[in-house]
Amino acid sequence: MGTTEVDTRERIVAATSALFMQQGYSATGLKAIAKAGRATTGSLYHFFPGGKAELAAATLRHSGRGYEELVMSVIDGAPDVVTGLRACFAAAADLLRATDYVDACPIATVALEVASSDEPLRQVIDEVFRSWLDAAARRLAADGVPEERAQELAIVFVAALEGGFLLSRVARDASAMESVGRAVVAAVEDALAEARRGS
Amino acid sequence: MGTTEVDTRERIVAATSALFMQQGYSATGLKAIAKAGRATTGSLYHFFPGGKAELAAATLRHSGRGYEELVMSVIDGAPDVVTGLRACFAAAADLLRATDYVDACPIATVALEVASSDEPLRQVIDEVFRSWLDAAARRLAADGVPEERAQELAIVFVAALEGGFLLSRVARDASAMESVGRAVVAAVEDALAEARRGS
DNA sequence: CGGTCATTAGAACGATCGTTATAGTGCGAG
DNA sequence: CTCGCACTATAACGATCGTTCTAATGACCG
Secondary structure: EEEEEEHHHHHHHHHHHHHHHHHHHHOOOHHHHHHOOOOHHHHHHHOOOOOHHHHHHHHHHHHHHHHHHHHHHHOOOOOOOOHHHHHEEEEHHHHHOOOOOHHHHHHHHHHHHHHOOHHHHHHOOOOOOOOHHOOOOOHHOOOOOOHHHHHHHHHHHHHHHHHHHHHHHOOOOOOOHHHHHHHHHHHHHHHHHHHHHHO | OOOHHHHHHHHHHHHHHHHHHHHOOOOOOOHHHHOOOOOHHHHHHOOOOOOOOHHHHHHHHHHHHHHHHHHHHHHHEEEEEEEEHHHHHHHHHHHHHHHHOOOOOHHHHHHHOOOOOOOOHHHHHHHHHHHHHHHHHHOOOOOOOOHHHHHHHHHHHHHHHHHHHHHHHHHHHOHHHHHHHHHHHHHHHHHHHHHHHHO
16 A cells, blocks of 8 residues: 555645646646646546545645644744744745745635635635634733733734735745734734733 | 727736635636636737736736735724724625635735746735825824834735635634734724824 | 555536627717 | 718637546455
């Protein structure tokens, strides 16, 4: 049995994620996915009998988990949340520059395409974002940000990241990502200072 | 000559904008646009000889100008920038709720689709965003925010709007838009307070 | 060796894509 | 009235879409 079928499956998902990144959902054909993932149409439908919809759902879940782990590991690798967040935005800006502004968030691209026209996929993305927000809020709370404020700052964090990706990719200039990063860091610092001062 | 041809042209652009909003660029077929705009394929190619690409460019420019005027009119209708910004985010949240989270920004959706795969359209969107950022920065500077800070806050403003649209549409809950709104307002208030205090 | 089954290869389906071509409409100018 | 031109209608093109189907491959088990 080995690991062959698992590798093919993961290769297909990885190829799908890469294509979603730079073309979105609708513009990415199954033939292109098969070619990029070194698979055939038959193989593709063997692993994803539900066709494009099932493949997209699997890809979004996979990418969502991957990005969450990446972000959380960067933050946890820092002495505190504030410097962790700073590192996050710096890493995102570096990644954009290093990949010619291609490597960003495939989930956001697909999200805007399907949010109002493909309910099953919208729900998948909703779960992914919810998981991100929960993880970020927990991490902020662990560093002393009050519960309610932590949830709001988590939303601001994710929205800033996605907004930064959008503006940076369109402008082919990562300075937008750095700008929103500074704003998020300042907001978190404020919340922490207020928490230490107040009740 | 009358206004017939102008009306048809504008009807096509409006229909395109609406379809881009909920489906994006690739998923929106020319046939669907023609039907929604009460036009035919021939009529469509008469007004936009460049085909889908030219129609998309015209639509993005048109929508971009429209949103810029809308946002600036809301801000200018308020006594100061801070309450103007508050009104902006409140209006965006209300619009999302009123339209079942469909009516958002067609430009962001198309932007993520084409930023790395369609250079001409990317440049059009780049111009649109640049115009937004310039207008917002000028408005912030007019209310006393130092030049450099105004440009950065303009980026934060637009990124927050787009990030708020994304999260709110996916979650079908406009509270994310309200959260990012509060963060932007706080950041601007801070900048104004600092400007009044410092040099 | 023979048989089973997961996996692959690739052809073929109808539908729809963006685009083009052609014929036809109707209105304003001379 | 008639010519010209802006505009419309519709059919058709080749290409590609997502999907289905049938064969064939190949490794493991009795």
